[in-house]
Every structure is written in C-alpha cells, then in structure tokens.
Amino acid sequence: METEENYRKIVRVTSKKSEDHSEANEEKLWRNSVASEEEEVDPYTKRRRESVKNDVYDMCLKVILLGDSGVGKTCILMRFRDGLFLSGNFISTVGVDFRTKVVSVDNTKVKLQIWDTAGQERFRSVTHAYYRDAHALLLLYDVTNKTSFDNIRAWLGEIREYAQDDVVIMLLGNKADCGGERAVRREEGERLAREYNVAFMETSAKSGQNVELAFVAVARELKYRQNGQRDSNKFNVQDYVREQTQKSQCPPLYDLINTNY
Numbered sequence: 001m002e003t004e005e006n007y008r009k010i011v012r013v014t015s016k017k018s019e020d021h022s023e024a025n026e027e028k029l030w031r032n033s034v035a036s037e038e039e040e041v042d043p044y045t046k047r048r049r050e051s052v053k054n055d056v057y058d059m060c061l062k063v064i065l066l067g068d069s070g071v072g073k074t075c076i077l078m079r080f081r082d083g084l085f086l087s088g089n090f091i092s093t094v095g096v097d098f099r100t101k102v103v104s105v106d107n108t109k110v111k112l113q114i115w116d117t118a119g120q121e122r123f124r125s126v127t128h129a130y131y132r133d134a135h136a137l138l139l140l141y142d143v144t145n146k147t148s149f150d151n152i153r154a155w156l157g158e159i160r161e162y163a164q165d166d167v168v169i170m171l172l173g174n175k176a177d178c179g180g181e182r183a184v185r186r187e188e189g190e191r192l193a194r195e196y197n198v199a200f201m202e203t204s205a206k207s208g209q210n211v212e213l214a215f216v217a218v219a220r221e222l223k224y225r226q227n228g229q230r231d232s233n234k235f236n237v238q239d240y241v242r243e244q245t246q247k248s249q250c251p252p253l254y255d256l257i258n259t260n261y
C-alpha cells in the first residue's frame with residue numbers, strides 16, 4: 001500500500017548522499033530530485049511525484065463529463081490528463097470514475113477533479129447524485145452520431161433538474177477528426193448552444209483539438225467567478241472560447257503571406 005511511511009522509507013533508501021533524515025531535509029531532497037527531469041525513476045516514485053504535484057494548488061473545482069455512451073468522455077479525460085488516445089476496443093465506463101489535474105490560470109493553480117460518468121441509461125440514477133456539487137459540466141455529443149446530438153436536450157433537462165443553477169456548462173461536439181463520417185454540422189452545435197446560452201466547441205480526443213482549451217476555459221470562468229469579477233464583465237467563457245477557437249482556425253498572417261496558392 002502507498003502509505004506516507006512507505007514513501008518516506010523510499011526517500012531514505014534513495015537519498016544515500018545525506019545522513020540528515022529530518023522531515024525538512026527529506027522534503028528538500030525529494031523536491032531536488034523532482035527538478036532533475038533527466039533522471040530515470042521507478043513507476044512508484046513517478047506516481048508519488050505526480051500526486052504531490054497535484055496537491056499544490058490554490059483552488060479545487062469539480063468538473064463532470066456527461067453525454068451518451070460512446071461519445072468519447074473517457075477518451076477526452078485521458079487526452080487531457082495523460083496526453084494519450086487509445087484507439088481499439090471500446091470499454092464502457094461503469095458508474096463513475098475520477099482523475100485530477102492541476103492547471104495554471106493567470107498564476108493561480110487550479111486543481112480540477114474530473115468525474116467521468118457512465119453514459120449508459122442504466123447508470124443514470126447513480127450519476128445524478130454527482131451533479132449536485134459540480135462546478136462545471138462538460139456535455140459531449142459525437143459529431144458522427146446524430147442520436148447523441150438529439151439527446152443533448154434531454155441531458156440539459158437532467159442538468160437543470162439535478163445540478164446547481166449556476167453550474168458552468170460547456171457543450172462539446174467530439175470526434176471532430178472524423179470529417180467524412182460527420183452527421184452533425186458545426187453550425188447545428190453552435191445554434192443549440194446559443195439556444196441554451198452555453199459555451200460550445202468541437203473537440204477531438206484523437207487529435208487533441210481543443211481538449212486542453214475546454215478544461216482551461218471552465219477553470220478560468222470559475223476562477224473569475226470565485227474572485228467576484230463576474231459582474232464586472234472581465235471574463236465571459238463563451239466569448240473566450242469563441243476567440244480562442246477562431247485564433248486556432250485562422251493561420252497566422254506570416255503563413256498566409258508565405259503560402260503559394
């Protein structure tokens with residue numbers, strides 16, 4: 001078991017250079033070893049380092065991934081958390097699962113506790129229990145699956161019923177990399193988001209398109225809200241997302257000038 005005591009033992013064994021085993025020194029040795037990125041480390045130490053890194057934060061927010069089964073919630077989380085996309089066999093989530101990641105928003109360390117819920121109908125009563133204390137909800141549909149898009153209205157109904165009134169909602173049209181198989185146009189997603197007054201963008205867990213942006217945008221919105229700056233119009237998540245996605249779609253002027261048409 002990964003207890004604090006076990007961890008300290010490992011620090012003692014690995015820090016042969018020092019005879020000083022005081023808590024402060026062990027902490028310093030550990031921090032120094034983290035700084036050395038070249039160093040080879042065993043998986044236990046790596047996991048421990050990641051968990052300590054995740055423990056340094058200024059605010060903690062709960063984000064929930066919602067949407068029909070198969071839209072890509074687990075893949076979006078894996079892409080964001082670990083930078084990975086595992087294609088192949090699709091294994092449906094059972095109940096709920098969560099991961100954490102710390103992101104930096106204007107010098108504030110925001111710890112996101114991200115809950116991946118099962119999209120299957122039979123788990124709905126379990127997942128409803130998690131809505132209540134969520135700060136943000138990322139609601140996904142699959143751009144190649146029209147039914148998953150049509151079901152978004154029902155999802156939004158459930159959100160209104162079970163989540164807090166001021167929860168931040170972002171609609172994500174995932175699998176944007178599947179151009180040829182597309183069943184939902186981008187404009188349809190935009191229109192629906194406008195109708196419900198929620199932020200929107202298309203994402204791809206496969207290519208990584210907009211995945212980081214989706215999480216950072218909700219973290220940013222919540223940070224500004226908690227700082228009481230919401231009413232001063234300093235930040236609006238919908239405008240922010242629009243600006244950022246437009247930037248990424250528009251090639252820099254330099255590229256345009258140097259392109260041979």
Ligand SMILES: Nc1nc2c(ncn2[C@@H]2O[C@H](COP(=O)(O)OP(=O)(O)OP(=O)(O)O)[C@@H](O)[C@H]2O)c(=O)[nH]1
Pocket residue numbers: 067068069070071072073074075076086087088089090091092093094117118119120174175176177178203204205206207
């Ligand atoms: N091409 C492509 N495939 C994706 C993308 N995201 C997910 N997939 C695939 O879609 C399938 C379902 O992905 P999951 O992330 O497991 O779906 P889920 O929404 O978590 O499903 P449940 O756990 O049943 O709710 C998998 O086969 C993935 O490889 C994407 O952005 N692009």
